[in-house]
Amino acid sequence: MRQFTHILWAIGLLILSIPVTAQNAKDIIRKAEEVRRGVNSAQGEMTMTIIRPNWTRSMSMKSWSSGDEYALILVTAPAKDKGIATLKREKQVWNWLPKAQRTMKMPPSAMSQSWMNSDFTNDDLVREASIITDYDQAVLKDSVIEGRTCWKIELIPHEDSDIIWGRVVSFIDQKDYLTLRSEFFDEDGYLVNILNASEVKVMGGKTFATRMEMVPVEKKGHKTVIEYKSLQFDKKIPENYFSVANLKRVR
């Protein structure tokens, strides 16, 4: 559950078609990273749907982000959770609790806990591992996802890296360099998580996957879906927008 941080955070992310020819795995990954990081700042609206065997819960949210470092998410619906906000600053996370009228900094022990009860953890918000330096990459055979031809790339973490996955298989779209699917395997080779990106659209002038789906494979009937309703890119958001003080004010 580490590498899809970017997907969640660089909201939307992924961009522009950079035409390419035959490539090696490292280059592909690097390009995909560039595409992802190409976004400077973004703001938009999305819904998050948590699916459980017995119930489903949908939340509407507004989000602001700046690079990989800063992000702010505000819950706008349902009424019960309205006003709850999450701020990410570098490696730390704060929550605004409207009912308590207080901010709460997530203690390190809570970072591994679920974020807003979804299948994402607080960690997923803050962690980043470099796919370039921490893994060995290899291109496997091409596959087609959502009608798009993808490179299927196997990432195997270095022995001395801090990655605990056995391997990660990424499917990167050959046209837009969008990561459409990531599969996370444990060291015994069992599939643990799948992160799907789909519904590639042009929004706010950029091409990206507007729907993301986190599936913990071993938990039956569990899933979290994030869908972007609107997005604007490169509208400069000042750094102090992502402050604890602003967390209380944001609407």
Added chain:
Amino acid sequence: MLLTVALRNIWRNPTRSLVIMSAIILGICLGIFGISFSWGINGQRMRNIIDTKTSHIQLHHPKFRDDLKIKYFLPDGQATLADIQTRSDVKAATGRYITPGILSDARNTFGVMIHGVDPESESRVTKLDSLLAVGEYFTGTRGKPILIGRKMAEKMKLDLPEFRPGMPLDSLAKLGRKPSASLRLLTPEEESISPKFKIVGIYDVQSSKEEEVNVYVRIQDLQELMNTPDQIHEIALLINGRNQLVGESKDLTRLKAELIEKYPEAVVEDWKDIAPDLQLIAESFGYITYIFMGIILTALLFGIINTMLMAVMERKQELGMLLSIGMSKIRVFLMIMWETIFLLLIAGPIGLFAGFLLVKIFGTVGIDLSAFSEGVESLGVSSMVYPNLSSSYYIQSFVMVVVASLVASLIPGLTAIGLQKASLRILLIAVAFFIPVIGTAFLGLAIWTTYPLFSNTVSKSNNLRNIGLMILSLIPLVSGAILIYYLIVKGEYELKPVNSIR
């Protein structure tokens, strides 16, 4: 002359002598074993706490135990440790780096307490190396090794077949691949890091609670990751001393006082300060154990008394004969007492030696309680009990049984002079005394002796002595009461030696 007769009597009826002697031998032997077992089981409870959890003494920063913040390093930790390790009254000492963290693998996360230990000195203090059920002790990987508990391994679903300590570790192969675990730590600068460790071994302390929480890494790995070289949070030490088994001795008190004086900036605590709840549990069990001892000793006394009573019954014809040929009652009484003393002199040492052997054998081999009960593996309780007794208690149990036998022979001795019809009467009187006097006295004794048990835990060693003293103090009480009763009823009957011979 009386002595010779008494001696001859012993030889004349070997069956009787043997029965009485074996009652005494068994009494001393089982008494010693019982006491040594209760010592062993109590010692084992405390030892389990000391050996695997607290050690004898620990040193910390004054705020550390309360708040576990990484910044509360032991002042001058490394120097203090080096100092302590060279002391002659310290058997072993080790330094630890302790911080809470989060351990995670591909699926799960667990809150853990991370112990950075020095593998070599740690093994001498807590025998951590011997607790490994599977794997290797901080070796076998180029990366950073970590040891996790068996319960944690189960929760992580590390593919391990059911294993028990002592079982052949075929499952070791399973650890050949050395699974990874990531530890999230907070550096002193409050920065979060998540280094990866390799699980090289799984320890088993028979306590799922601890196995779930405690993980062990090398201290230098932690110091490096935290960028705090040479800093430690905790020093744990074992004292050098004969009485370290029970974990409370003058040595411990003295060493603690010296350390407090020498390292005023650190908090010096002994195992009772560190684990008051565990001590409480151990002591409650200990308390009950002493009640058991009281009951067992009571049973022992009654066993001997009954055997002796029967022995006199058997001799009534012979004694009646002696009386009828003109031997005075007092001489008959003395003769019986002498016989008892001779028997004691022969049986006592044998019993002592047998008890000594029994304790030595079981003290070496140990008694595996798991053979008697299924649920022993829990709570950090090792299932092995090693009976143990210091030499002074041999003397005490010997004295106890000797006194018990003398008391026991008093009654038959007195009964003997009464004999026949009178014997029944005396017996009834004796019985009348058995229940109220001896019975309550002994039950009272069993309870009373355990009372001062915990008022001053340091003096626990005095309690078995108290039992001995109590029994000693019972002699005048019991024999006195019986004599008085005997004298009161004495005038009411006439001894008819002829009846006895009939």
Added chain:
Amino acid sequence: MYLTLAWRNLWRNMSRTLITILSVFFAVLLANFMRSVQEGSYSKMVENMVSFFTGYVQIHDNGYWDEQIIDNSFEVVPVLEQLTTEDKEITSAAPRLRSVALVAHRDVSRAAMVIGVDPEKEQLVTGLKNKVVAGKIFENGERSILISDGLAEKLGLGIGDSLVLLGAGYHGSMANDLLPIGGLVHFGNPDLNKRIVYMSIETAQEFFGAPNRLTDYALQLDDADKSKEIVKSLRAELDTSTYEIMDWEEMTPELIQMIEADRGGGVIFMGILYLIIGFGIFGTLLMMTAERKYEFGVLVAIGMKKWRLGLVLFFEILFMAALGVLLGSLFALPLVTYFHFNPIEFTSMADAYAEFGIEPILPTKIDPQIFLSQGIFVFFITIVMSVYPLLKVLGLNPIDSMKA
């Protein structure tokens, strides 16, 4: 015929009979007492642990025990509330809604166990009010809360301050609130003392967004030994696909293990006691045989068959054993009863126990099972020991035995 003879023999030499009976008597008395102390100490331990939190029996939503989250809660239905009135064995029942939440004050935050309770009912099961060390407990529906003093210290909070809480609510909602601290509770276990928050069940239901729901329903019983039965009857009564019903043994297996571990030592103590008892009885029987050697010799010499004599002797021992066992049990009963109602106190440790909320007493257990088993066992020992006199009689040489 043999029975009559044996019976007469008993009366012929009262002293001898009395001594033998006495040895059995004390054996039974002491064995009963020891076992009652043993079992009593375990019962007390269970009571201490159980009244600490779990109660003897709990009802949960099926699956709650394995995954203790607020989603695995159940709705309060009348059938559950009627349990205490319908079932005489269940003395009280405490509804609870609990889950883990983050609690914070300023920049310090910690994970804590948030427990919603009905103060009156909780009192009957775990005596919550006795744990209050400062301030006062909330009433039903009140928003004020109790937190453990260790937690208050960590967060730098006191009575009158407010606590920020954040947790996972029912069905994915975000539970958050600011609640006033009305009082402090204290737990002896330092670890636990750092992370407990009590609030009224209504407040908890609102906080977690789980109206009219509970995570556990703790039942207090009259008699701990009935918990298995109660569980069985509840399982028959309630829908087990909706509810899981567990007794304390399932919920605190460590306690059972602890008791089992101690039983190992107890078995050895009983073993030592039986050895001593056995030998005491053996010694008595052996001396009796020696005493009656002459008598036996005469009987065999005048033509009584040895096996008949043996049979008479066997019946005698049987009678004496039975009498001893009966008397022993009879005397043990008041003894055990006395120590049940006037338990041995660990007075000198009272403070230490109070710190952990445990009563420092050790009542014996009155259990017919113990009396029955000990009686039978000592009787059995006596019968086994009677083999010696029987063998002696069967191998009797009348001439030798009649020599003085």
